Amino acid sequence: MSFTTQTEDRYRTAGSLIRDLERLCGVLCVGCSTPLNHHQVLMAVATGFKDAPRCVPCLAAALDRDPAQLRDSLFEYIRHLECYAEAWNWANRVEQSPDGVMPVVAKLLIDSEPDSHQAASPGGAF
Numbered sequence: 001m002s003f004t005t006q007t008e009d010r011y012r013t014a015g016s017l018i019r020d021l022e023r024l025c026g027v028l029c030v031g032c033s034t035p036l037n038h039h040q041v042l043m044a045v046a047t048g049f050k051d052a053p054r055c056v057p058c059l060a061a062a063l064d065r066d067p068a069q070l071r072d073s074l075f076e077y078i079r080h081l082e083c084y085a086e087a088w089n090w091a092n093r094v095e096q097s098p099d100g101v102m103p104v105v106a107k108l109l110i111d112s113e114p115d116s117h118q119a120a121s122p123g124g125a126f
């Protein structure tokens with residue numbers, strides 16, 4: 001399964017992503033009407049849901065994935081694409097978190113975090 005294609009992502013710039021984050025931050029999830037923060041908007045953009053952004057649990061439902069796993073997979077995906085990584089770090093700075101980490105605000109997107117941390121999906125799954 002793939003999110004947006006690498007080819008498509010190559011035409012994105014960190015600047016355009018950050019403009020999307022600024023524009024879409026606070027919009028309501030089309031699934032459950034939760035206001036989205038910057039990290040959720042970026043994850044929605046990465047999965048191709050930019051025009052109908054969803055929170056992580058609703059993204060997971062739409063994609064038939066486990067929410068925590070989806071969030072972790074997306075974080076890996078985002079970290080490995082330079083423009084997305086830059087936009088993520090921009091959002092981290094808004095949350096006053098260091099670059100390259102998953103801030104608490106993103107961890108808390110998932111209500112029921114399983115205690116036993118599941119193995120990360122193998123690299124290159126997307």
Ligand SMILES: [Zn+2]
Nearest residue numbers: 029032055058
């Ligand atoms: Zn939702």
